[in-house]
Amino acid sequence: MSGRRFAKLIVVFLIVAMLSAFAFTGCKATEGKTEFTFVASQYSNATEPYFTDLIANFEKENPNIKVNLQVVGWDVLVQKVNTLISTKQAPDLLNIDLFSAYVNDDLLLDASKVISPELKAKFYDSMYKGDEINGINYAIPLISSVRSLYYNKDIFAQAGIANPPKTWSELRQDAKTIKEKTGIDAFGIEMTDFEGEAFFSYFAFGNGGGWKKDGKWALNSPENIEAFTFMNDLINTDKVTNPKPTAINRDELQKVFSAGKLAMLMTANFFPTLLKTDAPELNYGIAPMPVNDGKPQTALFVEDSLMVFKSAKNPQAVGKFLDYFYSDKNYQDFVTKEGFLPVTKSVGDAMSAQDPMTAEFIKELSAAQTYPVTDTKYPEVKVEAIKSLQKVILSESTVESALNDLQKMAEGLK
Amino acid sequence: MAKQIDYSVSSGKNLKRPSSKRKFSMAGLSVYLWILPSVILVMVIVFIPILELFRTSFSEVSKSGIIKGLNGFRNYASLFEDGTFLMVLKNTLIWTVVVVGVSTVLSMGIAHLLNQNFFGRSTVRAAIIFPWATSLIITASMWKWIFDYNYGTLNLLLMNMHIIDKNYYWLAAPSSAFPVVMWAGIFDTMPFTTIVILAGLQAIPGILYEAANIDGANGFGKFVHITLPMLKQPLTVSTVRNIIYVFNSFPIIWTITRGGPLNQTDTAVTYLYKLAFQVNKIGPSAAVSVIIFLILLAFSILYVSIALRRED
Numbered sequence: 039m040s041g042r043r044f045a046k047l048i049v050v051f052l053i054v055a056m057l058s059a060f061a062f063t064g065c066k067a068t069e070g071k072t073e074f075t076f077v078a079s080q081y082s083n084a085t086e087p088y089f090t091d092l093i094a095n096f097e098k099e100n101p102n103i104k105v106n107l108q109v110v111g112w113d114v115l116v117q118k119v120n121t122l123i124s125t126k127q128a129p130d131l132l133n134i135d136l137f138s139a140y141v142n143d144d145l146l147l148d149a150s151k152v153i154s155p156e157l158k159a160k161f162y163d164s165m166y167k168g169d170e171i172n173g174i175n176y177a178i179p180l181i182s183s184v185r186s187l188y189y190n191k192d193i194f195a196q197a198g199i200a201n202p203p204k205t206w207s208e209l210r211q212d213a214k215t216i217k218e219k220t221g222i223d224a225f226g227i228e229m230t231d232f233e234g235e236a237f238f239s240y241f242a243f244g245n246g247g248g249w250k251k252d253g254k255w256a257l258n259s260p261e262n263i264e265a266f267t268f269m270n271d272l273i274n275t276d277k278v279t280n281p282k283p284t285a286i287n288r289d290e291l292q293k294v295f296s297a298g299k300l301a302m303l304m305t306a307n308f309f310p311t312l313l314k315t316d317a318p319e320l321n322y323g324i325a326p327m328p329v330n331d332g333k334p335q336t337a338l339f340v341e342d343s344l345m346v347f348k349s350a351k352n353p354q355a356v357g358k359f360l361d362y363f364y365s366d367k368n369y370q371d372f373v374t375k376e377g378f379l380p381v382t383k384s385v386g387d388a389m390s391a392q393d394p395m396t397a398e399f400i401k402e403l404s405a406a407q408t409y410p411v412t413d414t415k416y417p418e419v420k421v422e423a424i425k426s427l428q429k430v431i432l433s434e435s436t437v438e439s440a441l442n443d444l445q446k447m448a449e450g451l452k
Numbered sequence: 453m454a455k456q457i458d459y460s461v462s463s464g465k466n467l468k469r470p471s472s473k474r475k476f477s478m479a480g481l482s483v484y485l486w487i488l489p490s491v492i493l494v495m496v497i498v499f500i501p502i503l504e505l506f507r508t509s510f511s512e513v514s515k516s517g518i519i520k521g522l523n524g525f526r527n528y529a530s531l532f533e534d535g536t537f538l539m540v541l542k543n544t545l546i547w548t549v550v551v552v553g554v555s556t557v558l559s560m561g562i563a564h565l566l567n568q569n570f571f572g573r574s575t576v577r578a579a580i581i582f583p584w585a586t587s588l589i590i591t592a593s594m595w596k597w598i599f600d601y602n603y604g605t606l607n608l609l610l611m612n613m614h615i616i617d618k619n620y621y622w623l624a625a626p627s628s629a630f631p632v633v634m635w636a637g638i639f640d641t642m643p644f645t646t647i648v649i650l651a652g653l654q655a656i657p658g659i660l661y662e663a664a665n666i667d668g669a670n671g672f673g674k675f676v677h678i679t680l681p682m683l684k685q686p687l688t689v690s691t692v693r694n695i696i697y698v699f700n701s702f703p704i705i706w707t708i709t710r711g712g713p714l715n716q717t718d719t720a721v722t723y724l725y726k727l728a729f730q731v732n733k734i735g736p737s738a739a740v741s742v743i744i745f746l747i748l749l750a751f752s753i754l755y756v757s758i759a760l761r762r763e764d
Contacts, residue, residue, distance in 0.1 A: 117729050120517035139515035139732060230712055231730065282601070282624035284713040294602055414515055418731045428713045432625075 071104045072352045074130035074359075077119065079342070080111045081181075084375045092372075096362050103355045130350035131359070135342050137177050138414040146176040147346045152357045153178060157364050160382040164404070169343050171412045177343035178360075181378035183306040184402050185236065185338040187328060191321045193301040196220050202302075202325035206244065206268060209302075209328045213278035216301045224278040226295060226303035227269065229431055232287035234424035235409060239338045240304050241265040244329040249410045249419070255448040257423065258441035265330070266437045270430050284428045296320060306340070307399045311377035324395065326402055339406035341381070379403060415451045422447050505745070509738035517734055527735040528743075536715050537723070537740070543630075544699065544719040551637040552694045556687070558638065559645035566646070567653045577650075584643035592707035595636040599623055599708075626716035629709050633717055636704050641697070645690045652686030653679070692755040696748055720744050 078089055086109040093105045108129070110118050115134060122128055128145060140146050149169075150158055158166075165179040189202045197216040203209035213224035227237055242248045245268070247261030256262070273279045280286060280300065288305060295303045296317040304327060313320055327337045346356050363369060370385045379399055380386045390397035410416050426444040429435040435443075512523040531537040566577055583591055598606050599622040607619040623629045656679065664674050702721045705711060711718030711726065718726070720740060728737035 116732070120729075120732070120734070124513075124517035124519070143514050143516045143518050145516060231710060231726075282621045285601070285621060285624035285629070290602075297602075299602065417515075418733075421726075421731055425714055432713060434714075 072102055072355045073104045073106060074350060074352050074356050075106045075108065076131040076133075076359075077108050077110055077115075077122070077129035078133045079115050080109045081376045081378075085109055088372055088375055092363065092368060096359060099362070100355075100358060103352075103358065105359060126349075128347045128349045130352070131344060131346055131356050133180055133342060133344050135340070136411055136417060137343060137345055138171060138412050138416070140345065140347075141171050141176050142414050145347055145349070147348050147350070147353060148174050148176065149178045149344075149346055150175045152346045152353050153360050154357065157361055160364060160384060162381055162383055162386065162403075165341060165381040168341055168408060169412070177345040179381035180342045180344045181373060181376065182339050182341045182381055182403065183308060183378050184399050184406055185240065185304055185306055185327060185340075186399070186402060187302060187304055187325045188295065188309060189302045189323050189325065190295070190298060190300070191323050192298070193220055193222055197301075202323060203328045204326070205328055205331045207331050210268075210272065210276065210278075213272065213302070214276055217276075217278045220301075222299060222301055223280045223294075224301045225272060226291045226300050227273060227279045227283040228286055228288050228291050229283045229424060229427050230285070230287050231421060231424055232289070234427065235420045236288070236338060236340075237269075237283075237304070238423050238427060239407070239409065240327060241269045243336050243338060243407050244327060244333065246330070246333045248407065249416075249423075250413075255419070255445060257419070257448055258438070258445040263437055263441055266427060266430060266441065268330070269427075270437060273431055274433065284431055295322075307379060308377035310395070324398070335405055337402045337406035339379075339403055339408050341408060341411075415448065418451060419444075419448045502745070505738055505741055508734060509742045511735060511738075513734040513738075515732040517732075523735070527739040530733075530736050531739055540715060540718050540720055540723045543717065544721075546630075547634060547637070547705075547719050548695055548699045550634050551641055551698045552691060554634075555638040555641040555645055555694070556691060559642050559649055559690075562642065562646045563649035563653055566650055580643050580646055582643070583640055588640060588701075588703040589707055591640055592636055592704045595632065595639070595704075596623070596708045599632050623709060624713075626713065629713075630717050633705050633708050636708060637698060637701060640704065641694055645694060648686045648690040649683060652683045656682045688758050689755070692751060692758060696751050696755065699748060699751075700744070 076089075076093075078085065080086065086107075089107050089109065093107055097103060097105065116136075119129070119132060119134065123140075123143075123145065137146065161179060165182060166175065169175055169177040169179055187202060193216060194200075194202070194212075197212075197219040199212050199215060203212045209225070216222060216224040228234060229237060239248070242262050242265050245261045245265035247259050247265055248256065250256055251259065273283060280291065280294065286294075291300065291303055292305060292309060292312065293316070294300045296313060298317075298320065310324070313322065326335060329335055344360070346353055350356060363372075364382060366382075366384050366388065369380065369382060370388060373380045373385065373389070379396070380389060386400050390400050409420070413419075422444055426435070426440040429440050430437050508519065509527055510522050510524065512520040512526070514520055562580070566573065566580070598604055601607065601619055601621045601623070604619075604622070606622070607616070610616045611619070621628075622632050660678050660682075661674060664678060669677070699719075700721055701719075702725065705717060705719060705722050706725070709717045711722040715723065721744065724737045724740035724744070727733045727740065
């Protein structure tokens with residue numbers, strides 16, 4: 039190789055090196071605009087087109103603001119956000135369900151100072167308060183969903199039952215009748231890390247128990263012990279549920295219900311949207327969650343939230359965007375497309391007036407409770423709670439000792 | 453006898469490169485320049501993450517992923533606070549030994565079959581690659597569906613053949629769920645192993661068997677005294693490589709059981725994923741990664757030393 043060819047080689051190498059260096063820095067052109075990043079979770083295939091349209095219209099009205107949208111699937115969302123945070127690229131605006139860890143690391147702005155007072159006044163009080171940690175709203179509610187009892191009317195008719203159960207004794211009786219007369223599994227239960235916490239809540243809340251009492255973990259309360267004994271009896275004594283609740287997730291159970299092979303299932307209010315395409319012929323009804331005899335009616339609601347990070351350079355622009363997003367027309371469009379329940383009063387009233395089913399769901403919301411999402415220990419307690427109930431269902435432990443161990447574990451968490 | 457004949461692939465060690473005796477020159481330097489991009493790439497995407505992993509495993513990491521400072525061996529100690537990690541290590545051992553062992557034995561049989569002369573042999577040989585070429589998630593989902601309680605084809609088959617009288621819940625109890633995931637693992641490990649063994653079989657010269665026939669050896673004798681010794685190299689290489697891949701396999705278990713119920717089908721890899729992304733314990737999760745890394749490093753050294761020995 040001659041010296042000249044070698045020199046050429048060096049030049050080529052340097053060019054390649056410089057090009058790759060540029061690629062690494064990934065420089066962004068700002069053009070003097072105010073920019074912010076919005077990491078949104080993907081609820082359905084409609085999420086990304088909705089936000090792309092919304093942002094295009096918003097940018098048309100506010101030519102000085104540029105929104106960088108990233109829609110991320112739920113299965114990788116936590117991973118993605120944690121990676122962004124640990125590499126100091128936290129998003130400016132984020133939509134997620136659990137955010138107490140970010141509050142603990144002092145990463146979030148007081149959201150009430152980012153949004154306008156008019157927007158703040160729009161939210162349902164219970165929803166807005168649900169995001170409060172130590173009296174401060176580090177997040178604002180985005181959407182909610184409420185869980186109800188879905189029942190197959192044809193199977194009920196076949197078993198000669200007229201109405202869905204309201205109480206646990208009716209539930210138990212109906213389930214036995216259905217199983218005896220039709221042979222079909224009567225009540226769906228899942229206890230896997232997919233959404234076992236929902237079934238924990240249905241039974242605990244339904245008996246006046248729950249995750250916490252007066253701000254402290256109350257996992258082995260007498261109410262909970264009674265509730266899970268009832269659950270275990272349905273599974274292992276009466277054998278009226280799907281046979282192995284530790285081996286099926288909620289989505290799979292929904293398919294079993296859609297196929298007419300399950301009489302009752304507790305699930306979220308977006309289920310009818312799925313049934314419309316999966317099983318348009320299915321003759322089903324929706325009823326409030328059955329509770330133990332003499333206990334007050336309640337339900338489980340789940341809320342996702344929006345939050346603004348302290349690292350955001352342009353919180354005012356984010357606030358402007360939020361005002362735009364929560365304006366009645368845009369927000370109702372979002373909630374309807376995704377099949378969720380609204381968290382603002384005006385849209386709640388409008389949707390209730392249009393659709394009696396939504397009105398029913400919104401009514402159920404008023405007495406509903408949710409997971410202790412504002413506690414940083416909740417993700418770990420949740421995983422252990424599911425394991426405890428798996429032990430009970432697999433007859434590896436009694437209800438009482440499983441819950442006592444769970445309580446001890448939750449209290450011992452740092 | 454076998455040792456006297458050198459069938460190994462030409463390793464190039466006899467082809468002395470003329471340049472190796474030359475003195476350092478600009479042209480020689482350019483060789484290093486050419487490999488420099490790969491070296492930089494390897495440094496950036498392999499070594500830096502490994503260093504970062506070790507640092508994380510000795511650090512306290514907040515739940516949102518911020519490193520708060522070093523905390524010595526506390527992450528490692530926390531793994532042993534309950535019996536889960538030990539159980540998971542035991543599962544990993546069973547999983548690796550069974551999947552690698554059974555797939556090697558089965559592959560040996562299949563490779564022998566494929567080494568016979570029969571009509572459509574090349575088609576069958578091509579078909580054996582399919583499970584390997586298919587994405588693991590697709591294969592695993594397929595097995596999950598086959599073993600499904602409500603709709604699974606296996607239950608349907610067994611019912612129609614009157615072997616069972618009601619659907620069996622394959623994936624519910626660990627006693628049947630773990631064998632199911634292991635079978636999926638075996639199914640996916642077999643193609644590669646079969647091909648390696650088949651290549652080994654084809655390298656055995658027929659003359660050896662002819663000589664054995666003259667000496668009056670039976671089929672079993674030929675297998676033990678000719679085939680097995682001649683397959684020693686390909687078998688060792690495929691086994692060590694399989695151990696590394698199977699040990700590290702995530703998609704099969706995650707797709708079929710997600711390690712449940714009660715961590716009883718978790719292996720080290722699914723467990724560390726759960727630690728990191730279900731309960732946000734990044735530190736302990738990094739500690740599990742380091743332990744896996746060290747175990748696999750030992751196997752890799754074994755692999756490389758075997759591979760290099762073959763070249764000598």
